[in-house]
Amino acid sequence: MANNEAVNKTMKLLSEAKLEKYQVISNKSKNTEMVVERGEISLLRTTTDVNLQITAVNKNKKARINTNKTDDSAIEEAIKNVQELLETSEVDEAYDISPFQETKQFESGDKEPSKEDMYNLITRFIEAVKLEYPKLNISESSLTFNFAEVNLVNSNGVKYLQTKGIYSFYVVFTAKDGNKVSSMNFASFSMGNLEKDLLDTATLRTLIKENIEQLKTKPINEKFVGDVLITPDYLGELIDAFAAIGLSDGSIISETSVLKDSIGETIASSKLTIHSNPRSKHICDGYSITADGFEARDLTILENGVLKSHLLGLYGAKKTGRERAENSGGAYIVDAGDISYNDIIKKVKKGILLARFSGGSPSSNGDVSGVAKNSYYIEDGKVQYPISETMIAGNIYDMFKNIKEISSEQVNFGKTIMPWILTSGVTISGK
Amino acid sequence: MLQLNRFAKHFSNYTELRMQENKNMSIRFLNSNLVENEKKSTSGVSSRVFNSGSWGFASNPEINDVSIIETIKLANENAQFLSRKCKKSNKIYEGPAFTHSLDLGTDKNRISQKGMMNFVKEIDNYIEKKFTDLITRTVLLNFLGMDKTILTSVGSAKHSLWPRTMIIVKLGVDKNGEPISAYELFGGRGHFEDLFSKPSDLFEDIDKLYTHLKNKSEGVYAEAGEKEVILDADLAGILAHEAIGHTTEADIVLGGSIAADYIDKKVSSSLITLTDYAHSYNGVLCPTPIYVDDEGTKAEDVVIIEDGILKEFMHNKETAATFDTIAKGNARAYQYFDEPLVRMRNTAIQPGKSKLKDMIASIEDGYYFMRSGNGQADSTSEFMFAVTVGYEIKNGKLARGIRDTTIAGLAFDVLKSATMVSDDMVWGCGGMCGKKQIIPVGMGGPAIKCRINVGGK
Numbered sequence: 001m002a003n004n005e006a007v008n009k010t011m012k013l014l015s016e017a018k019l020e021k022y023q024v025i026s027n028k029s030k031n032t033e034m035v036v037e038r039g040e041i042s043l044l045r046t047t048t049d050v051n052l053q054i055t056a057v058n059k060n061k062k063a064r065i066n067t068n069k070t071d072d073s074a075i076e077e078a079i080k081n082v083q084e085l086l087e088t089s090e091v092d093e094a095y096d097i098s099p100f101q102e103t104k105q106f107e108s109g110d111k112e113p114s115k116e117d118m119y120n121l122i123t124r125f126i127e128a129v130k131l132e133y134p135k136l137n138i139s140e141s142s143l144t145f146n147f148a149e150v151n152l153v154n155s156n157g158v159k160y161l162q163t164k165g166i167y168s169f170y171v172v173f174t175a176k177d178g179n180k181v182s183s184m185n186f187a188s189f190s191m192g193n194l195e196k197d198l199l200d201t202a203t204l205r206t207l208i209k210e211n212i213e214q215l216k217t218k219p220i221n222e223k224f225v226g227d228v229l230i231t232p233d234y235l236g237e238l239i240d241a242f243a244a245i246g247l248s249d250g251s252i253i254s255e256t257s258v259l260k261d262s263i264g265e266t267i268a269s270s271k272l273t274i275h276s277n278p279r280s281k282h283i284c285d286g287y288s289i290t291a292d293g294f295e296a297r298d299l300t301i302l303e304n305g306v307l308k309s310h311l312l313g314l315y316g317a318k319k320t321g322r323e324r325a326e327n328s329g330g331a332y333i334v335d336a337g338d339i340s341y342n343d344i345i346k347k348v349k350k351g352i353l354l355a356r357f358s359g360g361s362p363s364s365n366g367d368v369s370g371v372a373k374n375s376y377y378i379e380d381g382k383v384q385y386p387i388s389e390t391m392i393a394g395n396i397y398d399m400f401k402n403i404k405e406i407s408s409e410q411v412n413f414g415k416t417i418m419p420w421i422l423t424s425g426v427t428i429s430g431k
Numbered sequence: 432m433l434q435l436n437r438f439a440k441h442f443s444n445y446t447e448l449r450m451q452e453n454k455n456m457s458i459r460f461l462n463s464n465l466v467e468n469e470k471k472s473t474s475g476v477s478s479r480v481f482n483s484g485s486w487g488f489a490s491n492p493e494i495n496d497v498s499i500i501e502t503i504k505l506a507n508e509n510a511q512f513l514s515r516k517c518k519k520s521n522k523i524y525e526g527p528a529f530t531h532s533l534d535l536g537t538d539k540n541r542i543s544q545k546g547m548m549n550f551v552k553e554i555d556n557y558i559e560k561k562f563t564d565l566i567t568r569t570v571l572l573n574f575l576g577m578d579k580t581i582l583t584s585v586g587s588a589k590h591s592l593w594p595r596t597m598i599i600v601k602l603g604v605d606k607n608g609e610p611i612s613a614y615e616l617f618g619g620r621g622h623f624e625d626l627f628s629k630p631s632d633l634f635e636d637i638d639k640l641y642t643h644l645k646n647k648s649e650g651v652y653a654e655a656g657e658k659e660v661i662l663d664a665d666l667a668g669i670l671a672h673e674a675i676g677h678t679t680e681a682d683i684v685l686g687g688s689i690a691a692d693y694i695d696k697k698v699s700s701s702l703i704t705l706t707d708y709a710h711s712y713n714g715v716l717c718p719t720p721i722y723v724d725d726e727g728t729k730a731e732d733v734v735i736i737e738d739g740i741l742k743e744f745m746h747n748k749e750t751a752a753t754f755d756t757i758a759k760g761n762a763r764a765y766q767y768f769d770e771p772l773v774r775m776r777n778t779a780i781q782p783g784k785s786k787l788k789d790m791i792a793s794i795e796d797g798y799y800f801m802r803s804g805n806g807q808a809d810s811t812s813e814f815m816f817a818v819t820v821g822y823e824i825k826n827g828k829l830a831r832g833i834r835d836t837t838i839a840g841l842a843f844d845v846l847k848s849a850t851m852v853s854d855d856m857v858w859g860c861g862g863m864c865g866k867k868q869i870i871p872v873g874m875g876g877p878a879i880k881c882r883i884n885v886g887g888k
Contacts (some may be wrong), residue, residue: 038685040519044509045488047768049475066471068492081470088545090465119516139686140867174687174810181689184810223655254461254567256603256610319464358807360817360837364603364610369837369886371815389813391655391839391886429655431884
């Protein structure tokens with residue numbers, strides 16, 4: 001059944017079931033993926049899937065069903081199931097669906113991939129790596145084109161259609177020289193088209209060069225509190241963690257967020273501004289509608305260190321009596337600073353360049369500890385050597401407060417745009 | 432199986448055909464609020480074809496004669512697309528045909544959705560009434576069921592139904608403005624009816640969780656540096672899986688893992704024997720029993736380390752051919768639209784002869800780490816695990832609780848430092864491994880005494 005037909009059929013049956021409020025999202029997707037294993041293209045994979053999600057609110061009870069079948073009997077069964085779940089649900093006045101908004105369509109990207117172009121791009125990457133970086137092993141890699149058509153309709157009259165085609169690439173690699181093996185690293189990014197060579201996209205070439213250098217590492221033989229220069233590759237993960245423990249529905253509802261009452265307060269260095277811009281023309285892999293039925297809009301989370309917005313969805317906002325965010329988070333852009341990366345390095349007396357972090361999920365209070373991977377020791381304004389077996393312990397909120405510099409260079413990963421940031425006060429302990 | 436046999440006439444190269452349905456259900460209470468009440472079903476058909484050294488894969492959510500034939504055809508076309516571009520000499524291990532059927536579904540009368548909701552609510556009510564100083568509590572009931580039917584052109588066939596039901600309880604207190612939390616998992620392989628009888632059966636363990644949480648909140652940060660520690664079964668299991676297991680998956684070995692050069696070499700203390708069990712340990716079913724994998728290969732145990740010597744890697748059909756060995760059933764896929772990857776099944780260190788109390792008594796100044804958070808490992812065998820529940824050991828006795836910390840090290844070095852292995856065996860019930868896809872896994876083991884880097888303050 002066509003995507004819109006399934007949605008219309010579902011809406012009709014929900015109406016006949018006389019439920020008070022309901023929302024239907026149909027997400028029909030097609031993936032074309034080329035997988036690289038051990039330095040050659042090993043698999044071509046084409047998959048199609050559909051997800052029909054039905055959310056119903058009745059007598060202040062809520063339930064949700066997801067199915068990937070859209071024939072008449074499957075839809076009828078899904079509605080029966082959602083009614084059964086509603087019966088067993090709990091009363092909560094915060095359950096709701098989005099109010100009426102103007103009908104809109106959003107389109108971005110290609111509708112079909114060119115398999116030939118995908119093959120040629122990834123082959124050029126493999127050949128360039130073999131030629132320029134013979135010690136590098138591509139352990140695993142894939143280039144994917146995903147086309148998704150999302151229909152979102154609800155009983156308040158909301159009708160959104162979003163179609164999006166996007167290419168994404170990821171690669172996991174290690175260097176090997178004799179019996180020496182470097183710590184594995186990875187890169188991933190999204191692309192609106194296939195015009196640019198993969199090796200020259202985002203930070204991939206730098207990460208590969210560094211990985212080969214990392215065949216020879218040294219542990220830091222001491223423990224000290226020092227500076228940490230966070231690369232764009234890791235900064236995105238750090239902001240995801242910050243959002244999860246401090247800004248999300250769960251952290252605010254459970255009151256475990258230390259930022260729950262901090263809107264309008266300075267919580268970070270005045271140098272730090274973070275946007276969540278899923279509609280930005282610079283973010284090729286953004287989104288136009290939220291899962292709870294709103295048109296997504298760009299928002300600023302943190303402006304010059306002042307907290308401007310949590311990331312509450314409709315339920316979290318109603319539950320806590322706070323403001324709903326304009327989007328569902330992600331698509332983070334950190335504003336650039338006014339000093340070059342090279343000049344930041346010169347300012348570091350003693351610390352590390354943190355390129356990847358293997359650590360536990362941060363505690364609600366922001367504490368985080370783990371291993372600095374694919375990272376470098378910095379002393380007296382110079383990057384000294386790649387490090388191994390080095391643990392770091394710090395606090396995310398303190399890291400954001402202690403920011404000393406933000407680079408003027410930014411890296412666009414398609415989903416995020418990140419600079420380098422220099423912070424301090426992190427415990428760095430070697431073996 | 433009979434259903435799929437009808438399509439064997441459409442196989443022209445080495446071909447796998449799989450029908451699969453995954454079912455999920457979750458009920459989550461957060462501070463009395465029902466924040467999740469969902470069911471999900473994902474099903475479809477997929478086919479994978481090997482042609483002149485290249486693989487083609489295709490899938491379709493529709494399951495009918497036309498879609499199945501189209502899926503096989505598209506998988507063939509995809510393999511042909513690559514093989515036309517580049518002829519490769521890659522081979523696959525085909526192995527003998529094997530047929531098996533496994534249904535781990537419950538025989539009991541099914542409990543209604545309302546019954547399960549009431550069960551979870553009763554646990555939540557118990558916690559709310561008994562522990563009044565909590566700032567947050569989460570009770571989550573989570574179900575995953577995987578139903579697979581597979582046919583290969585070699586003639587292997589299987590049907591398997593594997594359910595897993597877990598209840599996860601997470602509690603949090605405030606300590607001087609800092610939220611401190613801890614969690615516990617209950618349940619494991621099986622439907623709800625086979626695992627849970629009445630909510631009060633869980634209360635004693637929830638009380639213990641609360642005690643650990645209070646000890647943690649009153650506790651201290653671990654001291655950073657290399658320490659003598661005891662890793663309880665939960666952490667020994669994740670060490671076996673993350674730090675050793677992944678480095679010995681043959682696809683990772685071919686991708687540059689340090690373990691590539693270690694076969695038949697001493698990689699750990701001779702107290703250590705580490706096995707990826709196919710389906711049973713000592714005659715008892717493991718958490719994720721596999722008799723035939725998703726490539727149709729008969730599953731057997733893989734002894735990775737035997738008495739400290741690295742013996743075997745884990746293979747799929749292609750890596751087995753590359754290493755000129757046999758595959759033992761490690762290829763698995765998560766969803767119908769996923770291709771099989773080299774995966775662990777039930778990975779554990781075998782129990783030793785020491786008593787846990789003697790192991791604790793033997794440490795003058797160290798730590799007893801009991802409960803892990805997430806874990807990651809590297810091709811170098813360098814690993815990191817979060818520790819969410821643990822205690823100091825001072826003069827052979829458990830002392831203060833510790834706050835969240837992280838442990839790290841080179842796994843082979845850590846296992847070389849093992850001096851005692853306990854005589855008990857505990858399987859974890861909630862393992863989910865992330866590679867390109869997620870997949871449920873079993874992991875477990877005894878407690879191990881070793882030296883490890885602790886990332887405290």
